Amino acid sequence: MLPEIGNIFLIISFLLFSAQLALSFKFNSLDLKYSFFDVIKRLSFFSYILVLTSFFILIINYVSSDFSVLNVYNNTHTNKPLIYKITGTWGNHEGSLLMWLSVLSLYGLLFLIFIKNLPKRFAFKVMATLALVNLGFVGFTVFTSNPFIRTFPIPSEGLGLNPVLQDPGLAFHPPLLYLGYVGLTIPFSFSIAALLQGEVTREWAKWVKPWILISWIFLTLGITLGSWWAYYELGWGGWWFWDPVENISLLPWLLTTALLHSVKVTEKREGLKSWTILLSILAFSLTLLGTFIVRSGLLTSVHAFASDPARGIFILTFLVIVTAGSLLLYGIKLEKIENKKNIYLVSREGGLLLNNIFLCASAITILLGTIWPLVIEATTGQDISVGAPYFKIVFLPLIFPAIFLSGVSINLNWKVTNLDYLYSRFWKLMIVFIFLVSIYYIIYDVPVLILLGVAATIWMLLSVIGDFFSKLHDKSKGFKINLNKTKKIRLSIYGMYFAHIGVAVFILGVSLSEGMKTYYQGVESLNSKIHVENFTITFFKLDKFKKENWFSETGTFLVKKNDNEFKMKAERRVYLDTGMPSTEAAIKRNFFSHLYIVMGQEQPIGSGKRIIRVYHNPHIIFIWLGAIIMAFGGVVSLIDYRKSFFRKL
Amino acid sequence: MLLIKKILLTLLLLFVFTSLAKNIELEKEKMRKLAAELRCVVCQNQSLLESDSQIAKDLKELILEMYMRGKSESEIKLFLVDRYGEFILFKPTFSFNNIFLWLAPLFSFLVLSFIASKKLSFFKREK
Amino acid sequence: MKLLKFLPLIIFLIVSIFLYNKIKYQKELEPLSSALIEKKFPSLKIKSLDNNDNINDFIKNKFVIINIFASWCAPCRIEHEVLKSFSEEYTIVGLAYKDSIENIESFLLELGNPYKKVFYDFSGKESINLGLYGVPETFFVNEDSKILYKHVGPINKMEFKKIISGIIH
Numbered sequence: 001m002l003p004e005i006g007n008i009f010l011i012i013s014f015l016l017f018s019a020q021l022a023l024s025f026k027f028n029s030l031d032l033k034y035s036f037f038d039v040i041k042r043l044s045f046f047s048y049i050l051v052l053t054s055f056f057i058l059i060i061n062y063v064s065s066d067f068s069v070l071n072v073y074n075n076t077h078t079n080k081p082l083i084y085k086i087t088g089t090w091g092n093h094e095g096s097l098l099m100w101l102s103v104l105s106l107y108g109l110l111f112l113i114f115i116k117n118l119p120k121r122f123a124f125k126v127m128a129t130l131a132l133v134n135l136g137f138v139g140f141t142v143f144t145s146n147p148f149i150r151t152f153p154i155p156s157e158g159l160g161l162n163p164v165l166q167d168p169g170l171a172f173h174p175p176l177l178y179l180g181y182v183g184l185t186i187p188f189s190f191s192i193a194a195l196l197q198g199e200v201t202r203e204w205a206k207w208v209k210p211w212i213l214i215s216w217i218f219l220t221l222g223i224t225l226g227s228w229w230a231y232y233e234l235g236w237g238g239w240w241f242w243d244p245v246e247n248i249s250l251l252p253w254l255l256t257t258a259l260l261h262s263v264k265v266t267e268k269r270e271g272l273k274s275w276t277i278l279l280s281i282l283a284f285s286l287t288l289l290g291t292f293i294v295r296s297g298l299l300t301s302v303h304a305f306a307s308d309p310a311r312g313i314f315i316l317t318f319l320v321i322v323t324a325g326s327l328l329l330y331g332i333k334l335e336k337i338e339n340k341k342n343i344y345l346v347s348r349e350g351g352l353l354l355n356n357i358f359l360c361a362s363a364i365t366i367l368l369g370t371i372w373p374l375v376i377e378a379t380t381g382q383d384i385s386v387g388a389p390y391f392k393i394v395f396l397p398l399i400f401p402a403i404f405l406s407g408v409s410i411n412l413n414w415k416v417t418n419l420d421y422l423y424s425r426f427w428k429l430m431i432v433f434i435f436l437v438s439i440y441y442i443i444y445d446v447p448v449l450i451l452l453g454v455a456a457t458i459w460m461l462l463s464v465i466g467d468f469f470s471k472l473h474d475k476s477k478g479f480k481i482n483l484n485k486t487k488k489i490r491l492s493i494y495g496m497y498f499a500h501i502g503v504a505v506f507i508l509g510v511s512l513s514e515g516m517k518t519y520y521q522g523v524e525s526l527n528s529k530i531h532v533e534n535f536t537i538t539f540f541k542l543d544k545f546k547k548e549n550w551f552s553e554t555g556t557f558l559v560k561k562n563d564n565e566f567k568m569k570a571e572r573r574v575y576l577d578t579g580m581p582s583t584e585a586a587i588k589r590n591f592f593s594h595l596y597i598v599m600g601q602e603q604p605i606g607s608g609k610r611i612i613r614v615y616h617n618p619h620i621i622f623i624w625l626g627a628i629i630m631a632f633g634g635v636v637s638l639i640d641y642r643k644s645f646f647r648k649l
Numbered sequence: 650m651l652l653i654k655k656i657l658l659t660l661l662l663l664f665v666f667t668s669l670a671k672n673i674e675l676e677k678e679k680m681r682k683l684a685a686e687l688r689c690v691v692c693q694n695q696s697l698l699e700s701d702s703q704i705a706k707d708l709k710e711l712i713l714e715m716y717m718r719g720k721s722e723s724e725i726k727l728f729l730v731d732r733y734g735e736f737i738l739f740k741p742t743f744s745f746n747n748i749f750l751w752l753a754p755l756f757s758f759l760v761l762s763f764i765a766s767k768k769l770s771f772f773k774r775e776k
Numbered sequence: 777m778k779l780l781k782f783l784p785l786i787i788f789l790i791v792s793i794f795l796y797n798k799i800k801y802q803k804e805l806e807p808l809s810s811a812l813i814e815k816k817f818p819s820l821k822i823k824s825l826d827n828n829d830n831i832n833d834f835i836k837n838k839f840v841i842i843n844i845f846a847s848w849c850a851p852c853r854i855e856h857e858v859l860k861s862f863s864e865e866y867t868i869v870g871l872a873y874k875d876s877i878e879n880i881e882s883f884l885l886e887l888g889n890p891y892k893k894v895f896y897d898f899s900g901k902e903s904i905n906l907g908l909y910g911v912p913e914t915f916f917v918n919e920d921s922k923i924l925y926k927h928v929g930p931i932n933k934m935e936f937k938k939i940i941s942g943i944i945h
Contacts, residue, residue, distance in 0.1 A: 236699050243694050272768075278784060285788070298798055312799040320792050327785035334781045342770040350769060357761045364757040371794065372741070372750050378797045380746060387739030388696070389686045394754045519681075521698075600701040611701045691909050704910055707900055732907040734811035764780070 003069050006057035007148040013047040013054075014142055017135040020044060024128035037120055044127055045112055047134065048105035055102040058147055062089045067158055070151040071095060077160040077577040079549040087170040088161050093295060093311075094147035096174060100291075101137050103175075103182040108134070111186060114645050118207070125193035126186075133185050136318040144311045160577025163550070169229035177222030181252060181287040183215030187259070188284035188326075191277045195329050198336045200277060205267035210641040212259055212280070217634040219253045224627035235583035235598040237519070237615035239623055242388040247370045248290040254363040255283040258356045265349040268414055272353065274338050278330060279360075285323040286367075292319055298374070346417045351409020358402035365394050396449075403456045403507065407463035410500065411470070429466045433459055446515065453511020460504035464497050495637025502630030509592075509622025520614040523603055533616045535595060536560040540567070542610070550575045555599040555610065557586065570599040592621040676716040683722060684709055686740050690733055811907055817921045818905045825877065825894045834893055835869065835917060842915040843891070844871045844903060847883035849911045855930035856887045862936060863890035870894040873903055873911050916943055 020043045027036060058071075063085050067073040075095070076088045090096040108130055115123050141147070190208045194200045226249070231239045240246065259279040265272045292298075296312030343349050369386045376384050411425055437455045440446075446454070471489055472481045520532045530537040538558040545552055550573040557568045570586035586597040593616070600611030681698055687708075689700035697705050708729070715725050729737050741747045749756070779786075812818075822831040835842070843859060845852040859868055870891035872880045875898060884894070897903045906915065909928055916925040916939060924943045927935065 236695065238699075241694065282784070292795070296799060298795070316792065316795055316799060320789075323788055324785060324792075327782075327788055331782040331785055343768050345769050345771050353765055353769065357758065357765055361754060361758040361761055365753045367791075368750065368753045368757075371791065372747075374794050374798045376746060378794050382746075383734055383736040384741055384747075385688050385736050385739050386741055386750065387686075387688065387694070389740035390750075393740075394751075398754055398758070519698075603701075603706075613699070613701075702910075704908065707904060711901065711904060730811070732811060732905060734907075736811075 002057050003061060003066070003148040003150065006054035006061075007142075007146065009050040009054040009057075010138060010142050010146075010148075013050040014135065014138045016043055016047040016050070017131045017138060020047070020131045021128060021135060024124070024131065037124060040124065040127055041112060041115065044108060044131060048108045048112075051101050051105040051134075051138070054148075055098050058095060058098055059086060059089050062086065062095075065158065067156070068150050068152070068154040069147070070149045071147040073151055073155050073158050075159070075161055077158045077549070079577065080161065080166070081548065083168075083171065084161060084166050088165070090174050091161055091165040091170055094141070094145045096178075097137070097141050097145050097295075098147055099174065100178050100182060101134075101141060103178045104134060104137060104185060107183055107186055117645075122193050122197060125196050126189045129189035129192045130185065133189070133322070136322065140311070140314055140318065144314050158577075160575065163573065163575040163578060163580045163582040164233055166575070166582075167229065167233055169225065169233060173222060173225045173229055176218050176225060177249065180215050180217075180219030180222050181290070183211065183218060184252060184256065184280070184284045184287055186211040187215070187280040191280040192326060192329065195277060195326075195333045195337070198333055200266065200273040200337045202267055202270055205263050205276070208280075209260075209263050209267060210638060210645060212256060212263060213634055213638050213641060216253075216256045216260055217631050217638065219256060220627055220631040220634065223249060223253055224624055224631070227627075228624050232585055232587060233582070235585045235613075237517075237585075237596050237598070237613065237617065239513075239620065242391040244370050245290070245294055247366050247391070248286070248293055251286045251363050251367055252283050252290070254359050254366075255279055255286060258359040258363075259283055261352045261359075262356055265343075265352055269343075269349050270339055271341065271343050271349050272339075272356075274330075274334055275353075275356070277337065281323070281326045281330060285319065285326070288315070288319045288322065292316055344416050346412065346419065346422060348409055348412040348414045348417070351405055351412050355402055355405045355409060358398050358405065362395055362398040362402070365398065366391065369394070400452065400456060403460060403503065406500065406503075407459045410463045410467050410496075425466065425470065429462050433462055436462075450511050450515035453507050453515070457504045457508040457511075460500055460507070464500050464504075468497065491640035492637040495633045495635070495640065498633030498636055499630045500633070502626045502628070502633055504626070505622050505629055506626025509619055509624075509626055512619040513617045513623065516618045517620075518616045520612075522612055523609045524612045525607075525609045530612065530614060532595075532614045534561055535614075535616070537597070537614060539610070539612065547573075549577060553599070555597075555612075557597055559588065559595065568595070568597055570597045572599055572601065589621070592625075593618040594620050673713075673717070676713060679716050679722070680709060680713045683712060683725065686738070687729065688737050688739050690737060696739065812923050812926060815923055817915075817917050817923055820897075820902050820905055822871065822895050822897055822902050825872075825880070825896055829893065829895075831869070831871070831895045832921070834895075835921060837919055838867055839919055840867045840869050840917050842869045842871055842917060844873050844906070844908065844911055844913045844915075846873045846875045846911045847879040848875070851930040852912045853887065855912050855932075856890065858931055858933055858936060859890040860888055861933065863892075866940075867892050871903070872896045872898075873908070874898060874900045916940075918943075 020040055023036075023040065023043075061069050061072050062076055063082070065072065065076060065078050065085065071092065071094045075092045076085055080088065088095075090099040111126070111130070115127075118126070187208050190204070190211070194204055226246075227239045230236075230241070259276065262272045262276045262279060266276045292312065292315045295315060298312070343353060369390055372386050373384050376382055408426075411429075412422070433455075436458050437451070440454055440458075441451055468489075469481065471493075472483065472485045518533055520530055522530065524530065524539050526539055526542065528539055530539070536559070538560075540556045540558040543552075543554045543556070545554075553572045553574075555570050555572075557570065559566055559568055566588065568586040568588050571584035572581060573584065574581050581601070583598055583600070586599075588595045596615040596617060598613040598615075600613070603609060603611050684698035685696050687697040689695045689697045689702060689705045691702050691704055692700050697708055712725055715728070720728075726738065735742065741750060743751060817832070817835065819832050820830075823829065824831070824834070831842075841862075843855075845855070862868065868890050870893070872894060875896065877896075880894065880896070884891075900908075906913075907926075912930055914927040914931050915923055916927075917923055925939050927939065931939075
């Protein structure tokens with residue numbers, strides 16, 4: 001009975017959203033009656049609740065292992081621990097889509113809570129846009145990917161979950177990422193509503209900013225967690241593979257980062273209005289594009305879901321309607337919302353604009369590189385690959401100037417910065433910068449790329465410190481620093497500092513680990529010794545035993561470094577339900593560095609020899625640490641922005 | 650006489666082996682560098698270098714062997730492309746077909762700068 | 777300058793045309809490797825089990841189906857039945873990959889022999905010239921020793937017939 005209820009709830013919500021949309025078109029919002037507005041509000045409230053309920057029903061089906069539901073049968077097994085029964089709900093196409101919908105509903109409800117502070121005409125338009133997006137996704141779920149379809153005869157046992165997904169990572173990575181992606185629907189709806197109204201105001205920017213920030217925080221955390229998960233689970237020793245789906249997930253993040261900066265300009269200076277609107281439309285469209293690419297199985301990727309052309313066509317149609325419609329509207333209304341005022345190059349907003357150019361150029365490049373195989377296939381019929389080496393070459397020249405410029409613009413004033421003032425501020429920073437970089441170079445004598453990365457880190461940190469101290473200056477007392485002023489600095493400024501420090505730490509991690517990593521691969525028999533860096537690794541023993549729901553082969557490695565000796569255990573699992581293998585790398589942390597051992601299968605079979613791969617990744621922890629500091633900065637700013645939720649627009 | 654011959658032969662072999670051993674490390678390094686830029690044709694988006702699959706192992710051995718025979722990187726790439734297609738190259742060729750791909754960073758930067766330049770003024774406005 | 781306003785729209789539409797194209801024309805019979813299709817069968821140093829024939833000489837002037845297999849490969853066993861059912865109609869040639877004479881002989885003894893001739897590549901090195909991904913793989917080669925089609929993975933009867941009728945056109 002339960003699955004049918006879930007199904008019916010989804011269908012009802014589909015009808016309700018259609019009704020809401022039809023009503024919104026029919027009645028001109030100009031003659032909004034209070035009661036009518038209220039009806040619309042309740043309609044959407046009710047639909048959101050229905051969607052959320054159906055998601056809980058699916059979770060219940062998973063927990064109770066109801067194999068009469070096809071989706072449950074395909075994706076779980078009774079021998080799973082409870083946590084993986086729950087997370088298994090979104091470990092597949094249909095379930096994850098329903099989770100996507102539920103997150104959309106959560107945001108919808110959150111929006112309804114704060115709706116009373118908005119002008120009715122505006123709120124009405126936002127609700128209509130939200131209804132359209134919801135309609136598309138509910139339709140997609142119900143008609144092409146219904147998770148509640150029954151199967152008969154009822155199987156006695158399920159097929160099990162992909163072993164890579166049987167991991168705590170699945171509990172957090174998709175929900176966090178979806179909270180980020182789906183959150184972008186709100187800025188998108190705000191932008192469409194603003195375009196329809198034909199005006200973008202500073203108040204509008206204040207209202208939309210926290211929503212952008214929420215998405216950005218979740219996107220940052222979600223991508224970071226995904227990277228960490230891939231690092232320890234795939235056993236490839238790397239943290240980013242330039243896989244098509246990774247790239248596609250990075251694009252909304254890059255654009256949201258750009259958007260955060262440009263909405264700031266709109267808020268403070270009423271500038272870059274059309275740019276802010278365009279970015280929020282594109283960031284949202286890119287999440288749709290990402291959904292499309294992942295769900296239709298267009299590109300070879302580690303994230304592949306079972307592909308189905310019908311799904312692809314549906315979501316592509318939806319993507320085109322929503323995006324082309326929005327961009328058309330944007331083109332028509334552009335002149336109306338555009339601010340005629342120019343931006344002076346040497347000012348905070350000028351710096352932010354330049355910085356934005358680099359961020360967006362890198363996003364365009366990544367997008368083009370990701371879909372380029374499709375372009376070549378369509379035009380010449382050839383199959384080609386565009387992988388990590390390409391992205392590394394093109395991404396670096398775009399991201400380094402962006403980092404340099406963001407360091408500069410932190411230290412610029414809004415509106416206009418006097419060149420003399422700029423000079424007086426930067427010459428000290430420059431001297432310290434050059435001094436520190438040369439010291440580093442003299443001590444460590446590293447290759448150019450590492451030096452560049454370290455220099456970028458130092459520059460970023462110095463610019464944050466420089467701005468902090470300038471804020472503490474008492475202008476009247478010359479060089480004296482007044483510590484009492486620390487309390488006067490707004491919380492959102494501290495948030496900004498943290499976010500940029502996070503970027504600095506991240507870059508440090510990337511350049512050090514990428515530049516100095518070492519790698520060993522070989523086929524080893526028991527008791528053979530491997531030398532990596534100054535570690536001596538002995539393949540000590542191999543145990544085979546059965547665990548919860550997998551068969552384990554655990555290799556124990558004796559690692560010696562100078563006088564320090566420790567054991568590491570690398571596991572290779574074969575899951576009993578699916579028969580699929582997975583690797584659990586042995587990772588030993590030493591300060592911020594990792595020694596990473598992967599034990600592969602026997603080769604050749606019966607020889608007792610194993611493929612062993614060893615990675616030494618120095619300072620790699622800074623990568624994730626930096627990203628978490630970034631997100632923390634976002635949270636700090638959000639605390640400061642919370643007031644704008646309650647502000648009357 | 651025979652003894653001298655034997656000693657000479659041993660010395661010669663020793664010399665050959667040591668120089669070979671030195672060489673092999675160098676060539677191995679070259680092989681790893683190239684393998685990182687090649688796709689493991691049977692895996693999901695994994696490079697040849699990191700793949701444990703049978704065919705990846707064979708291909709790596711083959712690349713090493715070709716380097717040892719004095720083949721250049723471009724010759725080896727050509728050899729593999731002839732057999733596996735350009736699909737195997739993670740770094741696309743600098744060919745006319747890929748001109749937009751390689752110009753993308755510059756091109757998108759220029760277009761965006763052009764659009765932005767219309768909004769920017771480079772000299773201070775009067776207040 | 778009017779156009780600049782709609783630049784994002786235009787770019788987006790171009791991108792979606794390519795996406796649509798890819799979805800719409802996903803080929804049904806997609807050869808994994810197009811590199812060797814329509815090319816001449818490479819000259820290989822591959823001999824038959826009895827050491828009498830070279831593979832290039834043997835396939836000259838006939839339409840042949842070359843099946844790369846191994847006794848240790850499980851999908852090959854399933855495929856073997858399919859090959860047997862077509863062995864009367866077509867010239868099927870076997871190429872044993874990374875195997876040993878004893879194992880091949882007992883494999884063929886156990887499952888029957890659909891091959892006109894069995895060749896061997898025990899090191900697996902020569903097969904790389906065929907752009908091999910793994911076993912089994914099947915090549916369809918015409919009278920001029922041109923490779924018309926390559927099938928990766930075990931082939932079933934339906935696919936076999938489809939390929940044959942596709943090639944004849």
